[in-house]
Amino acid sequence: MTALLPAAFEALVPFADRWVIDGSIARAARRGDADPADRAAFFTAAAPLLDAALAHLDRYPIDTLPQAEQRLMDMMLTLAHVSLTEEILGDQEPAHARQRQSMRITRSPAGA
């Protein structure tokens, strides 16, 4: 049985079922729909690991990441969205989430 996430990132396993998300549209949507406490907990756990995660992932060819690495990649891509709420917006998030829905993502290099 393979690990859910690469060894050094086991601390993020409890978040995997909600925060490993494929596609930019779905990532942006989860940021807005999420339970605020769960989103904040994910950010607190994942943000300090961002640099290490990308350094780890950069050792693999991007288009053929092993499954555990792919999950970590999708988690860090979700962190990109979530960090904007947690770091920048703070209590503006509820109003902002509604406004963001009007900006429909149609394409991204990571796959919309």
Add this chain to the structure above:
Amino acid sequence: MHGERPGFQGMSDDSLAWLGTAPIPAAPYHDPAWFELEREAVFRRSWLQVGHICELPDSGSFIRREIEALNVSLLIVRGRDGEIRAFHNVCTHRGTQLVEEESGRRGTFSCPYHRWSFGTDGALLAAPDFERFFIDKADCALPRVALDICGGLIFVHLGTPDKGLRDDLGPYATMLDGFPAAQATTFSEYVYEIDANWKLTYDNFQENYHLRFIHPRSGAPAVGEDNPFGYPVKMGFHGPHRTQTIWTNPDPAPKPVQAQSFGRAARFAMADGTAGPHSRDYLALFPNFFILGSPAQPFSHTVWPIDARRSRGVIRLYWQGEDDCASRRYAREYAMASARDIHAEDRDVIEAGQRGLNSGALKHIHFQAQEALCRHLFNAVDERVQAWRAERTGTTPVARAEAIA
């Protein structure tokens, strides 16, 4: 590190006074009759930005683009000879729209109605039972639309251009050549619909007066003690087009993830050589296109009118090369998400402005000196509408839009 540095110095109000100081008539921002004039006077007579060459990588690659202001559907195709051409997306038999897909790749374009089929160069190749028609195939090619390319960007002209694209853009053509979009091979995109006039919408994105109020958190790096409104360092004008050099806070105090994310983007830009001399320059090309030269957030924004009081915005971030590693993929996702956050904040307040104008309560609106780019857009639109109206009625153009206000 932090020695004395000179405070912010923008454009003096006096240096912009040539644009005028009078109140601006409100009607052009909501009146359907005015918009009817703009369709022909502005949109039929301008080069319009509709896409990027990276959308048409191969022979037979095509995109369909709708230009509601002119009731036009365009089919833009890369031919077997490599040339990119624009056609009306209209079958020459009886007018059926040829292509429904937004983009794709095909060797021929076959009409769904009676199966006339056209080549990638627009020629009619085959038509069932064609002997019974009273015309030559050579006279049945798809109607061609003028197309030109600058800095990788595709422009079309739906009238008779009196100038080629580069000539029209003047010095901004060379600037565009140096923007990151010129080398782009892919892009991120998000779109929005808005209940607001195209100029009201566009103006929001060419004035900084609102930044501190509408983007108090997301826009923090764009304002600072020296420059509390984040006014531009420089503004410039060429014909109906304009430019500004944006000011950024020298002590932005970024948050940790924000710093890591933009830091990565900046390192990629340095390594790729996309961090050129234009990284703070922003072009506003008449009538409805913006593009920023920043390699970290190389975005463009086109505001398409749907009618007098509705528009559609298309925002893209242009990237050079496919994602080659996790860090690059991450940096691009962050750049898109953060740009989208800022754009999301503008939409509500623009619509609120439109609702106010639609009431007809105001005869005039006002632009302050540092809203010069908005005034310049109005002047360019007004000039064209007056000229168009005068041509049609055989009178001399009046100086301003007061007639309708």
